Amino acid sequence: MQATTGRVTRRRARTRANLLDAAFAVFAAKGFGHVSIEEICDAAGYSRGAFYSNFSSLDELFFALYEERADLIADQVAGALALDREGLDVPAAVDRVTDVLLLDHDWLLVKTDFLVHAARDPEVARSLLRHRARLRQAIADRLARAHTPLPAVLGGTDGAARAVVAAYDGVTVQLLLDRDAARARTWLKHLLTALLTDGSGTPDHARN
Amino acid sequence: MQATTGRVTRRRARTRANLLDAAFAVFAAKGFGHVSIEEICDAAGYSRGAFYSNFSSLDELFFALYEERADLIADQVAGALALDREGLDVPAAVDRVTDVLLLDHDWLLVKTDFLVHAARDPEVARSLLRHRARLRQAIADRLARAHTPLPAVLGGTDGAARAVVAAYDGVTVQLLLDRDAARARTWLKHLLTALLTDGSGTPDHARN
DNA sequence: CCCTTTCGATACAGCGATGTATCGAATACA
DNA sequence: TGTATTCGATACATCGCTGTATCGAAAGGG
Numbered sequence: 217m218q219a220t221t222g223r224v225t226r227r228r229a230r231t232r233a234n235l236l237d238a239a240f241a242v243f244a245a246k247g248f249g250h251v252s253i254e255e256i257c258d259a260a261g262y263s264r265g266a267f268y269s270n271f272s273s274l275d276e277l278f279f280a281l282y283e284e285r286a287d288l289i290a291d292q293v294a295g296a297l298a299l300d301r302e303g304l305d306v307p308a309a310v311d312r313v314t315d316v317l318l319l320d321h322d323w324l325l326v327k328t329d330f331l332v333h334a335a336r337d338p339e340v341a342r343s344l345l346r347h348r349a350r351l352r353q354a355i356a357d358r359l360a361r362a363h364t365p366l367p368a369v370l371g372g373t374d375g376a377a378r379a380v381v382a383a384y385d386g387v388t389v390q391l392l393l394d395r396d397a398a399r400a401r402t403w404l405k406h407l408l409t410a411l412l413t414d415g416s417g418t419p420d421h422a423r424n
Numbered sequence: 425m426q427a428t429t430g431r432v433t434r435r436r437a438r439t440r441a442n443l444l445d446a447a448f449a450v451f452a453a454k455g456f457g458h459v460s461i462e463e464i465c466d467a468a469g470y471s472r473g474a475f476y477s478n479f480s481s482l483d484e485l486f487f488a489l490y491e492e493r494a495d496l497i498a499d500q501v502a503g504a505l506a507l508d509r510e511g512l513d514v515p516a517a518v519d520r521v522t523d524v525l526l527l528d529h530d531w532l533l534v535k536t537d538f539l540v541h542a543a544r545d546p547e548v549a550r551s552l553l554r555h556r557a558r559l560r561q562a563i564a565d566r567l568a569r570a571h572t573p574l575p576a577v578l579g580g581t582d583g584a585a586r587a588v589v590a591a592y593d594g595v596t597v598q599l600l601l602d603r604d605a606a607r608a609r610t611w612l613k614h615l616l617t618a619l620l621t622d623g624s625g626t627p628d629h630a631r632n
Numbered sequence: 633c634c635c636t637t638t639c640g641a642t643a644c645a646g647c648g649a650t651g652t653a654t655c656g657a658a659t660a661c662a
Numbered sequence: 663t664g665t666a667t668t669c670g671a672t673a674c675a676t677c678g679c680t681g682t683a684t685c686g687a688a689a690g691g692g
Binding site: 633634635636637638639640641642643644645646647648649650651652653654655656657658659660661662 | 663664665666667668669670671672673674675676677678679680681682683684685686687688689690691692
């Protein structure tokens with residue numbers, strides 16, 4: 217019930233942010249579905265009154281949390297795909313992107329939690345698909361200005377962008393399990409190189 | 425406390441199987457973590473007494489459930505990778521594998537639930553990594569006998585097998601969200617073709 | 633066909649989480 | 663600084679789920 221625009225806003229904004237931060241940590245540690253509202257409040261140093269004053273359900277908080285962080289990551293990726301004067305230098309972009317992605321294990325956990333959540337709720341699924349489509353489109357736009365031609369197998373820049381996302385998702389799964397970020401990055405680099413160029417990568421070796 | 429080997433086994437085995445089947449359906453619908461023991465018992469038509477007589481916790485049941493189904497899938501994949509007299513016909517194998525995978529949306533849901541569960545429990549993670557390593561090894565063994573040479577970018581058959589798994593995982597994520605199995609299969613086919621051959625795929629187009 | 637053993641249903645105690653209603657304290661604005 | 667308003671803490675009632683303990687019934691062995 218805010219009249220036109222709420223009167224008190226400072227404390228509230230801090231509280232909300234604190235709750236979101238604490239929720240992120242708790243979700244990462246235990247997983248959505250194994251987390252109670254009380255745990256989050258405890259972690260944030262508030263009582264449940266504060267929670268219910270800011271959110272109406274755990275789902276709502278989870279969604280807000282995901283959107284916040286996902287947008288942040290999307291910006292980072294966009295930044296890593298910056299064009300130079302002549303267009304996109306694919307190998308360099310691959311390096312930059314793989315360096316910015318796959319950094320925060322906790323984020324991967326929360327992200328995957330959100331995925332399974334979305335996979336069961338059509339409403340949430342649509343929202344997540346839109347996010348992904350935007351990201352894919354951004355990638356496709358940049359790839360369209362690549363210095364070197366893309367392999368034809370994938371069917372144009374759109375297919376190539378799709379492949380990039382799939383590779384990222386695929387590598388993520390392995391990283392979730394073995395927690396070896398360095399290996400995941402080099403491996404993602406190889407994959408993207410294999411997909412986006414016509415065969416001149418740096419064949420290191422993979423164990424495990 | 426079974427004495428050497430239990431005396432009554434028939435009813436018990438049926439009960440256990442029924443509980444596992446019901447659990448699969450309930451887990452698929454609601455997600456592990458949003459499921460109570462009681463729900464599973466209700467779905468299976470038993471009381472909680474039956475559950476506690478067969479399992480000691482929800483985690484234990486979940487693990488048993490996953491192992492059962494995962495082994496089943498692994499067998500199907502192994503079958504789809506059968507060699508012909510001269511070795512492995514890669515394009516044909518790709519077709520067969522993509523047809524057997526990505527079939528059951530419910531299984532993808534449960535599998536992903538299990539993934540996030542494993543990602544937080546080192547014990548479970550190790551177990552899942554072993555499963556994956558076995559599967560990857562099986563793939564690598566077959567790829568080693570491919571008719572046509574694999575691209576060098578990935579670093580040998582081992583890297584290629586890794587790429588196959590990553591592609592599968594990546595495509596799975598998209599399929600979880602859009603539930604378009606047909607598209608997922610053709611797309612997986614393209615990806616695998618792009619990764620395992622040196623550039624002679626069937627470039628159809630991808631929307632959405 | 634009876635008898636022993638095992639399985640699964642029922643009853644019980646207790647915990648933990650939820651959501652609401654109320655009240656004191658902090659905050660913005662005049 | 664005074665005051666109206668908002669925010670968040672506390673208290674309360676309730677519910678659902680868990681795990682155990684007990685008991686009747688089914689099932690296999692002799």
